[in-house]
Amino acid sequence: MIDVQESLRKGETIVIFCNCSVSYSGRAESYLPPGDRLVIVKADGTLLVHQPKGNMPVNYMKEGATHHFMQTDGGWRLESINIAHKEHLDIDMSIIYSVTNQLLADAGSIELAGTERDMSDMIFDQPDLIEPGFAPLSREEHTKVGFIDVFGHDRQGSLVVVECKRYQADFHAVHQLERYVEKIKKLRGVDKVRGIIAAPHITDNAKALLEQKGFSFKMVEPPKRLERHKKQQKRLGEF
Amino acid sequence: MIDVQESLRKGETIVIFCNCSVSYSGRAESYLPPGDRLVIVKADGTLLVHQPKGNMPVNYMKEGATHHFMQTDGGWRLESINIAHKEHLDIDMSIIYSVTNQLLADAGSIELAGTERDMSDMIFDQPDLIEPGFAPLSREEHTKVGFIDVFGHDRQGSLVVVECKRYQADFHAVHQLERYVEKIKKLRGVDKVRGIIAAPHITDNAKALLEQKGFSFKMVEPPKRLERHKKQQKRLGEF
DNA sequence: GGGGAGAGATGCCGC
DNA sequence: GCGGCATTTCTCCCC
Numbered sequence: 001m002i003d004v005q006e007s008l009r010k011g012e013t014i015v016i017f018c019n020c021s022v023s024y025s026g027r028a029e030s031y032l033p034p035g036d037r038l039v040i041v042k043a044d045g046t047l048l049v050h051q052p053k054g055n056m057p058v059n060y061m062k063e064g065a066t067h068h069f070m071q072t073d074g075g076w077r078l079e080s081i082n083i084a085h086k087e088h089l090d091i092d093m094s095i096i097y098s099v100t101n102q103l104l105a106d107a108g109s110i111e112l113a114g115t116e117r118d119m120s121d122m123i124f125d126q127p128d129l130i131e132p133g134f135a136p137l138s139r140e141e142h143t144k145v146g147f148i149d150v151f152g153h154d155r156q157g158s159l160v161v162v163e164c165k166r167y168q169a170d171f172h173a174v175h176q177l178e179r180y181v182e183k184i185k186k187l188r189g190v191d192k193v194r195g196i197i198a199a200p201h202i203t204d205n206a207k208a209l210l211e212q213k214g215f216s217f218k219m220v221e222p223p224k225r226l227e228r229h230k231k232q233q234k235r236l237g238e239f
Numbered sequence: 240m241i242d243v244q245e246s247l248r249k250g251e252t253i254v255i256f257c258n259c260s261v262s263y264s265g266r267a268e269s270y271l272p273p274g275d276r277l278v279i280v281k282a283d284g285t286l287l288v289h290q291p292k293g294n295m296p297v298n299y300m301k302e303g304a305t306h307h308f309m310q311t312d313g314g315w316r317l318e319s320i321n322i323a324h325k326e327h328l329d330i331d332m333s334i335i336y337s338v339t340n341q342l343l344a345d346a347g348s349i350e351l352a353g354t355e356r357d358m359s360d361m362i363f364d365q366p367d368l369i370e371p372g373f374a375p376l377s378r379e380e381h382t383k384v385g386f387i388d389v390f391g392h393d394r395q396g397s398l399v400v401v402e403c404k405r406y407q408a409d410f411h412a413v414h415q416l417e418r419y420v421e422k423i424k425k426l427r428g429v430d431k432v433r434g435i436i437a438a439p440h441i442t443d444n445a446k447a448l449l450e451q452k453g454f455s456f457k458m459v460e461p462p463k464r465l466e467r468h469k470k471q472q473k474r475l476g477e478f
Numbered sequence: 479g480g481g482g483a484g485a486g487a488t489g490c491c492g493c
Numbered sequence: 494g495c496g497g498c499a500t501t502t503c504t505c506c507c508c
Binding site for chain 3: 263265266267268269298299301326381386407409411442443444
């Protein structure tokens with residue numbers, strides 16, 4: 001039928017259309033009764049089981065799993081094991097509609113624009129987006145003061161912590177901002193530190209909590225433009 | 240080559256091995272330079288682009304997208320649009336290695352054991368897992384007081400809020416517990432409400448925060464056994 | 479490896 | 494639709 005081990009050894013990706021049931025045991029336990037599915041096995045050990053609808057795989061094994069394909073009484077079985085994670089998954093196939101395998105050569109990595117990091121970069125470069133006179137001091141300071149997106153001071157010299165959210169700020173964002181403000185107060189030994197959430201939207205609850213804690217909200221849209229020179233560079237590489 | 244629209248109209252799932260580049264615009268913007276990938280299109284409009292490694296699709300469109308497949312100068316293009324979500328994704332294919340399509344009939348739905356819900360069920364049935372004399376009053380109270388996993392009172396009659404975590408409780412779990420305890424205090428007009436986190440593990444930070452707030456931790460493992468009768472029932476259905 | 483946080487998070491449920 | 498929350502979340506980064 002197909003030598004899965006040999007195919008994976010060659011670094012191929014395998015796609016199987018089949019009727020199967022799936023059992024999983026590891027972080028949880030699951031059983032999927034028989035039905036038609038799409039099974040994908042990648043060279044790195046990744047295994048995905050997709051039903052005919054929906055975004056997410058119904059079952060999966062992460063990178064590092066080892067697989068064994070064998071014939072059984074009523075059909076075939078694909079056993080996947082990840083010893084390190086103490087996980088195993090069995091696929092019992094009663095019908096195999098098709099098997100396709102292909103060596104995939106892919107050195108490309110995705111470029112993404114419109115992330116929280118892009119927002120903090122933009123605010124660092126255009127501080128007026130927060131308010132006139134805002135002067136950023138540091139950005140994405142992981143080690144010194146935490147994970148603060150943008151840190152600076154305002155026209156009056158007060159310290160300001162800005163927390164960016166790429167879509168909607170919720171009450172978690174307010175708690176996050178509060179933790180950073182408290183940390184700065186302690187580290188700098190100052191009494192008053194301003195907190196600002198920069199996001200395109202904010203939930204009503206978050207807005208109320210924000211004002212209750214004396215912080216404020218500034219509507220800022222994340223930059224969604226891929227840097228054109230990068231894009232052009234990549235595209236030139238196509239030819 | 241392939242009539243994607245017709246295949247999708249028939250409710251088929253399509254798998255394409257190809258060399259392609261991918262552009263996405265919607266909640267963010269992305270560009271993936273050329274490389275060999277696996278493209279999956281489902282009947283519900285779901286589209287997945289997988290690189291030869293890793294668990295997650297590098298690009299995707301969720302259920303509800305519409306697709307158009309066309310020939311271009313240098314190859315083929317698959318355009319996907321989701322008007323409602325203002326998203327679109329273009330796949331430019333220079334080489335198509337293979338196309339496979341299959342009608343998938345699948346009425347099965349997965350059974351999962353070992354979730355947080357399973358933990359709260361277990362604690363409701365075996366309250367001694369929390370402590371001798373613990374008496375649960377309600378479970379999974381969504382509407383009245385939030386999303387409290389288990390709510391009850393102890394041997395002394397004090398109200399107790401239990402928050403379950405299926406793996407490791409972190410400081411978010413402590414904040415969550417605190418919100419519920421405060422809510423109960425307000426609703427019931429009582430001064431003292433106990434808070435307990437039930438989980439197999441807890442982080443050091445969470446432990447410290449928990450004790451600082453006067454709450455406690457109880458080690459509880461989530462039940463990972465699928466109910467045998469259910470499993471048997473399903474398996475009988477196979478024949 | 480643990481901990482904290484983002485993600486085009488996704489998916490579910492309740493209002 | 495929004496909001497809160499679990500997820501076999503996954504992924505990245507730093508300590």
